[in-house]
Amino acid sequence: MGKINAVITGVGGWVPTYILDNEEMSTIVETSDEWIMERIGVKTRHILKPEEGAGTSFMMTKAVLQLLDKTKVDPNTIEAVICATTTPDYHFPSTASLVIGKVGLKHAFGFDMEAACAGFLYAMETAASFIRSGRYRRIIVCGGDHMSSMTNYQDRNTCPIFGDGAACVLMEATTEECGLIDSYLLTDGQGYDNLHMAAGGSARMPSHETVDERLHFVYQEGRAVFKHAVTDMSDAVATIAYRNQLTNKDIAWVIPHQANVRIESAVARRIGVEEDHVMINIDHMANTSGGTLPLCLWEYESKLKKGDKLIFTAFGAGFTWGASYMIWGYDGSKYADHPAEFYKEGEISRDEWYAKRGIKF
Numbered sequence: 001m002g003k004i005n006a007v008i009t010g011v012g013g014w015v016p017t018y019i020l021d022n023e024e025m026s027t028i029v030e031t032s033d034e035w036i037m038e039r040i041g042v043k044t045r046h047i048l049k050p051e052e053g054a055g056t057s058f059m060m061t062k063a064v065l066q067l068l069d070k071t072k073v074d075p076n077t078i079e080a081v082i083c084a085t086t087t088p089d090y091h092f093p094s095t096a097s098l099v100i101g102k103v104g105l106k107h108a109f110g111f112d113m114e115a116a117c118a119g120f121l122y123a124m125e126t127a128a129s130f131i132r133s134g135r136y137r138r139i140i141v142c143g144g145d146h147m148s149s150m151t152n153y154q155d156r157n158t159c160p161i162f163g164d165g166a167a168c169v170l171m172e173a174t175t176e177e178c179g180l181i182d183s184y185l186l187t188d189g190q191g192y193d194n195l196h197m198a199a200g201g202s203a204r205m206p207s208h209e210t211v212d213e214r215l216h217f218v219y220q221e222g223r224a225v226f227k228h229a230v231t232d233m234s235d236a237v238a239t240i241a242y243r244n245q246l247t248n249k250d251i252a253w254v255i256p257h258q259a260n261v262r263i264e265s266a267v268a269r270r271i272g273v274e275e276d277h278v279m280i281n282i283d284h285m286a287n288t289s290g291g292t293l294p295l296c297l298w299e300y301e302s303k304l305k306k307g308d309k310l311i312f313t314a315f316g317a318g319f320t321w322g323a324s325y326m327i328w329g330y331d332g333s334k335y336a337d338h339p340a341e342f343y344k345e346g347e348i349s350r351d352e353w354y355a356k357r358g359i360k361f
């Protein structure tokens with residue numbers, strides 16, 4: 001038997017149906033479409049409303065059910081679920097346990113991974129390590145966040161940035177020369193002052209004071225975060241490329257964290273990759289934190305070909321960041337009947353897509 005590696009064999013995703021555009025945003029806080037597009041690059045973002053569902057587990061469950069429906073994989077063969085999220089439904093139980101229960105997986109264990117916007121990178125490497133050990137063969141990795149649950153809609157500098165959504169990938173054992181080849185992951189622990197949520201944890205528990213002071217929302221110093229993100233993501237991508245002897249001509253796609261369109265453009269320029277080889281969906285998805293990387297795969301899946309060399313990169317609170325190199329394992333066009341494509345082209349609603357396949361919640 002050859003060397004075991006972990007390869008992605010399918011992608012599922014889901015975003016809420018309610019869309020908050022910049023015009024409506026300008027009625028909530030003092031801003032404008034021009035200001036948001038120039039500084040962030042977000043035109044619309046999806047927001048999970050209570051009447052549609054509750055919590056990150058709701059979105060991840062929809063994504064997982066779609067993944068299983070697409071790939072026709074037997075749910076009883078799934079051995080683990082890892083959920084990368086900063087917005088768990090509860091402190092406990094874990095979001096992964098809720099997803100496992102809602103999907104009805106009978107032979108899986110699960111846990112959450114909290115590494116902010118870099119969480120999905122960390123979770124993929126963790127799942128790959130489980131699979132490389134030879135003890136596990138099929139693991140679902142979810143990434144997603146209910147960012148509107150901790151967005152301060154009185155702060156014009158942060159509220160246009162974030163949206164809600166979740167996606168997932170199925171990672172399986174393979175002996176082919178493909179899959180997750182290398183990861184370069186770092187945390188420096190120096191980023192609290194620039195990016196955090198000040199209250200709600202054990203250091204500062206919820207109280208009337210913390211609620212009145214609006215400390216349960218994202219706080220970000222945009223300029224400092226921008227500088228660190230551009231430098232650290234670019235350096236991580238360059239390190240991964242050097243370690244694996246990749247030139248910019250070898251890279252089919254760069255999948256960056258969707259934090260700011262200017263960050264993505266700066267990273268592409270610094271590593272010499274043309275922007276048409278960079279996955280970007282921030283304009284209509286916004287920053288979904290742990291969901292940005294898998295949501296990019298979900299939307300771009302039909303463009304991916306077996307053997308494509310991909311580099312993922314992300315940066316988040318902590319500061320946490322890194323990059324991963326993957327050789328893609330299948331032609332995405334085989335999943336042509338894809339809800340993301342239908343959604344973009346308006347051919348069928350997402351609810352109709354689920355109903356057509358008999359998926360109920």
